[in-house]
Amino acid sequence: MVMEKLVAESFLTDPKVLEAKNLILRSLLAHQSRLTDIRPPIPALKKSYDDLVEEFGRLRGGPLFHPYFGSGIGKGPLVELADGSVKYDFISGIGVHYLGHSHPAVVEAALDAALRNTVMQGNLQQNEESLELARMLVHAANAHGARIVHCFFATSGAMANENALKLTFQKKSPADRLLAFEGGFAGRSLALSQVTDKPDYREGLPLTLAVDYVPFFDPLSAEESVNRALTSIEGHLKRYPGRHAAMIFELIQGEGGFYPGDARFFAALMKLLRDNGVAVIVDEIQTFGRTTELFAFQHYGLDEWVDVVTVGKLSQVCATLFREVYGPRAGLISQTFTASTAAIFAALAIIRMLTSGDYFGPEGRIARLHERFVSRLREISSRHPQLLTGPYGIGAMIAFTPFQGEAEKSKKFIHMLFDAGVIAFYCGSKETRVRFLIPVGAVTFHDIDRVAEIVEATLLEAAEAF
Numbered sequence: 503m504v505m506e507k508l509v510a511e512s513f514l515t516d517p518k519v520l521e522a523k524n525l526i527l528r529s530l531l532a533h534q535s536r537l538t539d540i541r542p543p544i545p546a547l548k549k550s551y552d553d554l555v556e557e558f559g560r561l562r563g564g565p566l567f568h569p570y571f572g573s574g575i576g577k578g579p580l581v582e583l584a585d586g587s588v589k590y591d592f593i594s595g596i597g598v599h600y601l602g603h604s605h606p607a608v609v610e611a612a613l614d615a616a617l618r619n620t621v622m623q624g625n626l627q628q629n630e631e632s633l634e635l636a637r638m639l640v641h642a643a644n645a646h647g648a649r650i651v652h653c654f655f656a657t658s659g660a661m662a663n664e665n666a667l668k669l670t671f672q673k674k675s676p677a678d679r680l681l682a683f684e685g686g687f688a689g690r691s692l693a694l695s696q697v698t699d700k701p702d703y704r705e706g707l708p709l710t711l712a713v714d715y716v717p718f719f720d721p722l723s724a725e726e727s728v729n730r731a732l733t734s735i736e737g738h739l740k741r742y743p744g745r746h747a748a749m750i751f752e753l754i755q756g757e758g759g760f761y762p763g764d765a766r767f768f769a770a771l772m773k774l775l776r777d778n779g780v781a782v783i784v785d786e787i788q789t790f791g792r793t794t795e796l797f798a799f800q801h802y803g804l805d806e807w808v809d810v811v812t813v814g815k816l817s818q819v820c821a822t823l824f825r826e827v828y829g830p831r832a833g834l835i836s837q838t839f840t841a842s843t844a845a846i847f848a849a850l851a852i853i854r855m856l857t858s859g860d861y862f863g864p865e866g867r868i869a870r871l872h873e874r875f876v877s878r879l880r881e882i883s884s885r886h887p888q889l890l891t892g893p894y895g896i897g898a899m900i901a902f903t904p905f906q907g908e909a910e911k912s913k914k915f916i917h918m919l920f921d922a923g924v925i926a927f928y929c930g931s932k933e934t935r936v937r938f939l940i941p942v943g944a945v946t947f948h949d950i951d952r953v954a955e956i957v958e959a960t961l962l963e964a965a966e967a968f
């Protein structure tokens with residue numbers, strides 16, 4: 503009997519479709535080759551661009567931090583804005599555009615998605631690519647011995663964390679408390695605004711969740727730091743016996759200021775939690791793909807302790823990965839949308855590239871880029887110690903403190919840097935730092951040197967202006 507081909511298969515392999523895709527990708531390469539360095543805005547576009555930015559700020563109910571409207575094309579770390587300027591994007595949408603702008607593999611993924619029947623996938627609508635991505639994430643999470651079995655998608659990091667909380671609360675019902683780190687960030691839903699240790703981000707909101715905070719790792723007193731955190735957890739567990747469902751670990755504090763943790767510190771805390779039946783949730787929304795391993799929990803060797811882990815940002819599709827025992831009862835987690843088809847195809851392309859390329863390990867691409875960028879920043883600091891302290895961070899999460907971390911000056915400096923052609927962002931719950939989430943898959947040493955040059959020139963300019 504002759505096997506009938508699926509209609510989809512004959513469409514997707516139709517030579518006309520393949521040729522059309524090829525033509526688009528060839529045209530992209532030809533046009534983006536004109537983006538070779540930063541450039542200022544086109545004067546004739548300035549007024550209408552400023553109007554767009556102002557109108558958007560008004561519509562969304564608050565101004566944008568950066569006057570950023572992309573034109574829709576870029577080349578690696580360079581992005582063209584709608585005012586005609588070209589800038590180095592060293593924050594990548596806060597960690598999203600890991601392969602830079604208009605990467606051919608990501609554009610091809612979006613074209614593949616556009617050929618499919620639906621824009622969004624979710625509760626009653628998923629195609630095989632959803633399954634492929636779930637398999638890929640679970641497999642990658644278990645690379646060094648973790649015991650993750652399930653993967654549930656979500657459209658935001660906050661939703662992935664919400665689902666993590668629900669799984670762990672249901673498992674330990676009627677527990678009603680959480681543990682979290684001081685200075686940590688977990689997202690901006692009503693519940694997560696209380697896990698996030700920043701009073702400004704929950705101003706005026708009702709307190710709906712009880713969270714007990716634990717001091718984070720302090721590299722200046724590593725040993726005491728472990729004891730301090732253990733004593734703190736023990737105190738909370740004693741005060742509310744049996745009431746804690748989980749502790750959320752942000753292994754490298756991101757929004758908090760790019761403070762890395764420590765393997766021994768985390769392992770000691772996680773063991774205490776396991777002994778007391780408290781789940782370990784690792785929030786990797788920002789750290790995923792940015793250390794010497796795909797997951798930061800793998801970088802710190804915490805595989806045996808991880809119960810639930812969440813990913814987002816560079817994965818395009820956010821996800822909650824969890825061990826068998828945290829399997830939800832029917833109805834607990836479900837969403838109409840879990841991801842767009844384009845995000846799923848892009849996620850597959852990006853993670854495939856990450857896991858098959860030379861990204862990780864002590865000599866990998868991430869480590870090499872880190873070394874280059876921090877050595878350039880160190881050189882600037884040695885020339886102008888009063889202007890730049892640091893650098894701080896780990897892997898592809900790099901920050902420095904300008905102007906002693908004064909919030910207003912640091913933010914002004916970031917705006918000046920934007921005008922000079924480099925997009926960065928701020929972070930820090932103690933001092934205000936300038937942070938970079940570099941587009942790892944696109945950046946070269948030349949780009950890093952060029953950005954460092956602009957950083958130094960802008961620091962000097964800012965020092966004059968302030």
Ligand SMILES: Cc1ncc(COP(=O)(O)O)c(C=O)c1O
Pocket residue numbers: 596658659660661663687688689690752756757785786787788814815
């Ligand atoms: C550690 C961490 N958790 C959660 C989130 C929330 O993710 P999203 O903004 O996609 O909701 C973020 C976002 O910056 C984050 O850095």
